[in-house]
Amino acid sequence: MPVDNSVIWLAGKLFAIVAFAIYVIFAAVVVRQVYLMTKTISVGFELPVQTIAWIHLIIAVAILLFVVVFL
Numbered sequence: 001m002p003v004d005n006s007v008i009w010l011a012g013k014l015f016a017i018v019a020f021a022i023y024v025i026f027a028a029v030v031v032r033q034v035y036l037m038t039k040t041i042s043v044g045f046e047l048p049v050q051t052i053a054w055i056h057l058i059i060a061v062a063i064l065l066f067v068v069v070f071l
Contacts, residue, residue, distance in 0.1 A: 008032075015069055016071060017064075017067055017068060020060075020063060020064040024060045024064050027056050027061075029055050029058040030053050031053045031056075036051055037049075038050060
């Protein structure tokens with residue numbers, strides 16, 4: 001029984017969307033962990049670390065939106 005290519009592509013697209021959604025959740029957890037770390041330990045470079053964590057989250061959300069729109 002042959003498998004339709006559209007079913008395979010749909011499965012791949014759904015997998016990509018779910019994978020990037022999980023990655024956005026991971027990026028949000030990273031932001032939360034950095035927030036908790038900077039409240040616990042004060043070493044002098046909290047602002048750059050927080051900025052990098054937020055940029056990471058913003059880029060992850062942008063990539064998820066790109067995948068949802070263009071796939």
